[in-house]
Amino acid sequence: MKHAALVLLAATALAGCAASGRPQPAPVADTAPEIDRDPYPSTYRAPAGGRVALVGATVLTAAGEEIANGTVLIENGKIAAVGASLAVPEGYRTVDARGKWITPGVIDAHSHLGAWAQPESVEMHNDINELTDPNTAQVWVEHSVWPQDPGFDAAREAGVTTLMILPGSGNLFGGRTVTLKNVPSVTMQGMKFPGAPQGLKIACGENPKRVYGGRGRSPATRMGNVAGYRKAWIDAQDYARRRDKWEKDGRTGDAPKRDLQLETLAGVLKGDILVQNHCYRADEMANMIDISREFGFKIRTFHHANEAYKIAPLLAKEDICVATWASWWGYKMEVFDAIEENAALVHAAGGCAIIHSDDPIVIQRLNQEAAAALSAAWRAGIRISKADAVRWFTANPAKALGIADRVGTLEPGKNADIVLWSHDPFSIYARAEKVWIDGGIVFDRADARYRRHSDFLLGQPGETR
Amino acid sequence: MTRRLAALAALLLATPASAETIAIVDARLMTMTGAGEISRGTIVIRDGRIAALGAGVPVPAGARIIDGRGGVVTPGFVQADSTLGAVEVSQVPTSADRATHSAAISAGFDISLGLNPDSILLPVSRLAGITHAVTTPLYDDQGGRRLQFAGQAAVIDLAQRPQMVTRPRAAMVLEMGEGGAERAGGARGSAIVELRTTLADVRHFAAHRAAYDRGEGRPQTLSRVDLEALVPVAEGRMPLIVKVDRASDIREMIAFAREERLRIIVDGAGEGWRVADEIAAAQVPVILDPLADLPRSFSELGATMDNAARLHAAGVTVVIKTGSGVAHRARELRYGAGNAVAWGLPHDAAVAAITINPARVFGVADRIGSLQAGRVADLVLWNGDPLEPLSQPQAVFVEGVEKPLTARPLELRDRYMPRP
Structure with missing residues (x-):
């Protein structure tokens, strides 16, 4: 019932009025209140979708194909059809895309936009690390997001249509992530990707032990890190068990008191919240996989993961995505062994x-990264096509974020999140010319x-430039 | 050929090119001289020097031929505002010699002393076509922003040899604007007054060294080494790298340099495009990161991707860098130049901004930065447009020596790459 009310509200509220007009839960005398699983709901509204045909481009579908002279049909905010030399049906507005390239909207699986906003040198704008305790699983980074961050604009002008914002890596448990659609909005709720699962940011290695070891408290070592994870999961199992028992017993007696921190961890154990794990070294990733087995949860993605190439078959077998860079390395010990071929070797092993x-x-040039x-792959003699490599910044991050059923590829039925590039997106000279989200244009370089x-x-x- | 054999062959190629004649054939030569671009040219390298280059240059008998396969030859790239040779792991202080917090050594800090030719960052950067760097002191601000000057920059080569310094003490580094204000007590006005006072002290010191050494000079705020290091700056012989971004700061420093007869190089220049004509008129070169398009501070609110193109169009000598004090990510230099092209900088100007322009600005253009007969062979053969990520170098010559296309990360790759 509650849910229906929320949906109704979502359908009528205006974007930008997210915080007002929430219905109050009806007071119930004899049972404890439901836990609202979506207390800060998305107010994002897909734009009115016309019928648009993008005609004549080279299309990288991110579903494995490179289509020359391709046509993409958009209808009601969805991809209606993709193919070579498709006839454009009656009633479609045609965009001449000859000589240009088309990809799905760029998806960034790891961003801090909004939470560490420009001007980034201004300390008051840095809201990503709640460095008050090594476990801050109770914080939600969406409550740090400032939608006016000029970085959102720059990313949109570079083709980024969806991005996951994570808390920082100073804590073992940094808090919950949020997935946003990169649309202009006055509120965070107006950007929130409807129905996208939240993540839990976990951090391995040097950062947590440096932060807390420097204060003379645990964790001060990597073994301290692991003890910290294990204690938290034990507490979470206990919490989940108590809540489950209360549910099973027909909700009689006092409900166990809600604990925001344990609620997040229990959400992971139930599979509702995806683990997004900052972890560089191969040996530490292997430890984290063992911990996930010990406590019965799944790791969705290792972030940074610059040594993934050392355990690529293991990561493929475990179906854990690897979100990494090509060029970053050497800024600290745990990233000393980073190589440009990391993504390619994960890919070649059948991984994500x-x-x-x-x-x-x-974030403004994930295609160039x-x-x-890809260039490093070719240098090594690893054969990967552009049609496959485009998945590294579209379909695969969609999978990592748990939204691959809606975005990430240009396939009929998917949301019409599309970038029209001036050149081959693997060229340094390619610029996003037009960007669509859910079939609505959100960027047009020709229109100020x-x-x-x-x-x-x-x-x-x-x-005034 | 196995990979191991290939590596061995590469090592053999690394022996000095002296006593060998090499001809790179069938390549587009971006000379960075009045000769411009030569399509389908040949370069003959003898004893480590360019003996001849051009479209109709014959290949000498017995020369080892490197087939350019229609690729491109550029001068070796120069990474300005770098810390190459002075750092191994950024967050391991003992592996880094980029900065000092000694109160007695500010301007006196000479980064050309104590560099590490065995740094594994050098071959990594070579794989991106970089053969030289302007290794530039950073400020060590762990005790707060106390020191006025960061120290003196040096031009180095990436050949991994003991004598790696091409030009020591090539420029002095000074942060003004926001950072300079903090160093001088919190306000820009304070920083400018302090700088004026410092220069007066330096000139007084230069004219009264004997008295100073007898303890009779007027009181000085700077140590003797700092004063001595600043004499060539005050006399306009050593360029002063001034780190500023805000348009008003750039304008202020141009006026200041004119009054004090200083040679300045503006580094950063996030809002440089707003005062492009004034920078051009003052003939002040600019070092900039073309990717710095965000309002990262209140001094960079006007930052934009077309900064490089606009400054170039106004006639400013533009030097392109990537990041600040960059070392590990130096290999992204050519991508920065490529992005500047995407935002309007002519392609040849972008290549000039990472070759001949930094060579001129730092006083080594008589040695590197262009392809000319008689010059040491310091160049890169690419299998395509050098600014494209999908292109890779096929041969790299640093200061006359062909270097192998290997580096520690490639060895790691080969250790873990599945065998077919």
Whole structure:
């Protein structure tokens, strides 16, 4: 009943009014209240979808195909058809895409936009690490997101249509992630990807032990890190058991008190929340896999994972995605063995390779970062096509984020999230010319109205450029 | 041929090119001289020097031929504002010699001393076509922003040889703008007054060294080594790298340099495009990161991707860098240049911005940065457009020596790559 009310509200509320007009749960005298699983619901509204035909481009579908002289038909916000030399049915507005390239919208599996917003040198804008305890599974990074971050604009102008925002890596458990659609909005709720699962950010290695060891408390070592994870999962199992028992016993007696931290961890154990694990070294990833077995949960993605190439078959077997870079290395010990071929070797082992950003500049050129990774593959004699490599910044991050049924490829029925590129996206000269989300245009380089939405930049130098 | 044999062959190729004649044939030569681009040219390298180059140059008898296969030859790239040779792992302080917090050594810090030619970062950078770097001191601000100058930069080569310094003490590094304000107590006005005072002290010191050494000089805020290091700056012989981004800071420093007769290089210049004509008129070169398009601070609110193109169009000498104090990610230099092209910088200007322009700005253009007969062979053969990620170098010559296309990350790759 509650759910129906929420859906109704979502259907009528205006974007930007997210915090107002929530229905109050009806007071119930003799039973404990339901836990609202979606207390900060998305108010995102797909734009009115017309019928559009993109005609004549080279299309990388991210479903394995490179289609020359391809046509993409968009209808009601969805991909209606993709193919070579398709006839354009009556009633479609045609976009001449000859000589250009088309890919699905770019998806970044690792971003801090909004939570560490521009101007990033201003400390008040850094809201990604709740460094007050090594376990802050109770925090939700969506409550740090400032939708006016000019970085969202820059990323959209580079073709990024969906992105997952994660808390930082200073804690063992950093908090819950949020997946956003990269649309201009005054509220976070107006960007929230409807129905996308949340993630839990977990961090391995140097960061947590440096932060807390430096304060003379645990974890100060890698073994301290692991003890910290295990204690938390033991507590979570206990919490889940108590709540399950209360449910099974017909909700009689006092409900166990809610604990936001344990609720997140229990959500992982139930499979509702996906584990997004910052972890560089091969040996530490293997330890984390063992921990997941010990406590019965799945790791969805290892982030950064610069040594994934050392255990690529294991990661493929475990069906764990690897979100990494091509070019970043050497800034600390645990990333000393990074190689440009990391993504390619994960891919070649049959795994799920992702090129991610973790950075407001790199997010603007995930296609180029993928090109650097592809180039390294070719240098090594690893045969990977552009049609496959495009998955590294589209279909595979969609899988990591748990939204692959809706976005990530250009297949009929998928959301019409599309980038029209001026050149081959694996060229350094390619720029996003037009970007669609759910069939609605959100960026057009030829039209200044689609640029610089951020209120922060209004009236500032460069605005009149 | 097995990979091991290939590596061995590559090592043999790494022996000095002296006493060998090499001809690179069938390549487009981007000379970075008045000769411009030569399509389908030949370069003859003898004893480590370019003996001849051009479209109709014959291949000498007995020369080892490197088939360019229609690729491109560029001068070796120069990474400005780098810490190559001065760092191994950024967060391991004992592996880094990029900065000092000694109060007595600010301007006096000479980064050309104590560099590491065995750094594994050097061959990694060579694989991106980089043969030289301007290794530039960073500030060590662990005790707060205390020191006025970061120290003196040096031009180095990436040949991994003991004598790796091409030009020591090539420029002095000074942060102004926001950072400079903090160093001087919290305000820009304070930083500019402090700099003026420092220069007066330096000039007084230069004119009264004997008195200073007798303990009779006027009180100085700087140590003797710092004063001595700043004399060539005050006399306009050593360029001063001024790190500023805000348009007003750039304008202010141009005026300051004119009054004080300093040679300055503006580094950063996030809002440089807004004062492009003034920078051009003052003939001040600019070092910039073309990818810095975000308002990262209140000094960079006007940052934009077309900064490089606009400055170039105004006639400014543009040097392209990637990041600040970059070392590990130096290999992304050519991608930065490529992006500048995507945003309007002419392709040849982008290549100039990572070859001949930094060579000129740092006083080594008589040695590197262009392809000319008589010059040491410092060049890269590419299998395509050098600014494209999908292109890779096929041969790299650093200061006359062909270097193998290997590096530790490639050895790691080969250790873990599944065998067919």
